[in-house]
Amino acid sequence: MQYLSVAKIAEKWNVSERSVRNYCAQGRVPGAFLTGKTWNIPENAKKPDRPNKKQPITLLDILRDEKANRYSGGIYHKTQIDLTYNSNHIEGSRLTHDQTRYIFETNTIGMENEVVNVDDVIETVNHFHCIDSIIDHAYAVLTEKWIKELHLILKSGTSDSRKEWFAVGDYKQFPNEVGGMDTALPEEVADRMKILLEEYNNKKEKTLEDILDFHVKFERIHPFQDGNGRVGRLIMFKECLKYNIVPFIIDDDLKMFYYRGLKEWNREKGYLTDTCLTAQDRYKVYLDYFRIRY
Secondary structure, three states, rough: OEOHHHHHOOOHHHOOOHHHHHHHHHOOOOEEEEEOOOEEEEEEOOOOOOOOOOOOOOHHHHHHHHOOOOOOOOHHHHHHHHHHHHHHHOOOOOOHHHHHHHHHHHOOOOOOOOOHHHHHHHHHHHHHHHHHHHHOOOOOOOHHHHHHOOOOOOOOOOHHHHHOOOOOOOOOOOOOOOOOEEOOOOOHHHHHHHHHHHHOOOOOOOOOOHHHHHHHHHHHHHHHHHHHHHHHHHHHHHHHOOOOOOOOOOOOHHHHHHHHHHHOOOOOOOHHHHHHHHHHHHHHHHHHHHHOOO
């Protein structure tokens, strides 16, 4: 029996290489097997019939499909690693991009002559679960309950979760600040969150500006003791998926522009908008590579 590569089969079947890998990973190509990370496909294998179920159309469809099928090397894989690495790194995580990738791919961490903060590892794993949650609940209406659950996923098992005064999965108990600016006092948070969510949810169709406006107001409330930035950026990603807006990942090199945009939003919306559009253009490069329409 002769075996062909994914590239050769893709050319033969007139489909993308990604589709061939999907067929193989789903067990729909009899006789195909992996050698390391390389698929070996019988030369006489026939292209699988298209299933009757609706084919993935939107980015959200594809993320859900790849997540369900545990597909490795696609946009779901890329998003999990890059969103987790950058969002955690903005907040001070010292794990490298490679270490983040190793944790996602192998559930291990590579390190050499260095000390690793256990919380960084736990929050990395937790962030992967948060991304799964926003994919699973992308169409859900934003509620206080769900936002608190997202915070609970992010902070569970960390050293913060063992502090009696640190309310994991609930609003803060002590005042805090961000970027030298005051935020909502603990006794104000619940009312301000209710107002913010009601204002946002009453808008029928959300634009990118609506999502950014929500994010700024959320960060200024700063409802949790810690983890607000990561929860806020996860919410933005979820809402972009829901309204079929190309999502974006704030890379660490955009951090200072991002902070400036948050601070200056009321005076000049262009700072944050331009930063997020730059991040969106970078994500479009991923989509182009994986041949995903947007």
